Amino acid sequence: MNLILVGPPGAGKGTQAERIQQDFGLPYFATGNILRAAVADGTDLGKQAKAFMDDGKLVPDELIIGVLLEALQSADAADGFLLDGFPRTIAQADALGEALGKVGRKITAVLLIDVPDEEVVRRLSGRRECAKNHHTYHVDFDPPKHEGVCDQDGSKLIQRDDDKPEVIKKRLVTYHEQTEPLVDYYEGRDLLRRFDGSRTPTEVHDHVRATIATLRLEDAI
Numbered sequence: 001m002n003l004i005l006v007g008p009p010g011a012g013k014g015t016q017a018e019r020i021q022q023d024f025g026l027p028y029f030a031t032g033n034i035l036r037a038a039v040a041d042g043t044d045l046g047k048q049a050k051a052f053m054d055d056g057k058l059v060p061d062e063l064i065i066g067v068l069l070e071a072l073q074s075a076d077a078a079d080g081f082l083l084d085g086f087p088r089t090i091a092q093a094d095a096l097g098e099a100l101g102k103v104g105r106k107i108t109a110v111l112l113i114d115v116p117d118e119e120v121v122r123r124l125s126g127r128r129e130c131a132k133n134h135h136t137y138h139v140d141f142d143p144p145k146h147e148g149v150c151d152q153d154g155s156k157l158i159q160r161d162d163d164k165p166e167v168i169k170k171r172l173v174t175y176h177e178q179t180e181p182l183v184d185y186y187e188g189r190d191l192l193r194r195f196d197g198s199r200t201p202t203e204v205h206d207h208v209r210a211t212i213a214t215l216r217l218e219d220a221i
């Protein structure tokens with residue numbers, strides 16, 4: 001199972017990814033998390049990526065493609081993967097398809113979780129994330145039991161720099177201009193599956209889980 005999650009920022013990709021991981025035990029690669037860790041560690045990648053991220057822009061393809069393809073070559077990803085936040089451009093999608101093709105693998109499905117822009121703004125401006133393991137909360141819709149503290153691992157909840165309102169708007173523009181073309185790209189390859197991300201996380205999850213279970217069955221036949 002080689003799965004990709006696509007959708008605007010704040011669509012709930014991270015939330016669904018956590019659940020899909022639990023359901024199917026797929027290794028999860030989120031380029032946003034990889035990049036934030038690189039920024040926090042002060043690596044060369046992090047230093048180069050930070051300004052783009054803080055400005056709501058994509059980091060250049062040549063920076064991120066190598067990092068992701070290397071992660072996919074790890075033993076962890078040998079039997080399948082769940083990608084979140086990659087690919088985000090047609091060039092990234094081409095690079096991924098080519099790299100998989102070289103080793104006789106292919107994408108199983110692309111799961112598009114879609115939500116309207118105004119819902120994205122509402123969600124992201126209240127989003128909080130635990131500093132340690134990226135568990136996510138929302139100050140109004142999904143608050144932790146104790147304010148500012150992760151229910152799951154007790155670490156501090158923080159607001160991502162790019163979840164500030166002025167950056168959210170830029171990230172949406174970036175999504176529509178650079179990432180949304182992937183919808184047609186994967187639809188043309190008959191890989192796209194659509195989910196209504198404005199439903200509750202549990203409703204979206206039920207639908208996603210059923211779809212993946214069917215894909216697995218089809219794969220096994």
Ligand code: AMP
Nearest residue numbers: 031032052053057058059064085086088
């Ligand atoms: P995310 O957590 O997926 O919203 O990613 C946070 C930020 O990391 C994005 O706004 C981009 O600046 C950067 N980023 C993450 N994934 C990619 C990617 N595949 N290509 C370019 N930039 C990315």
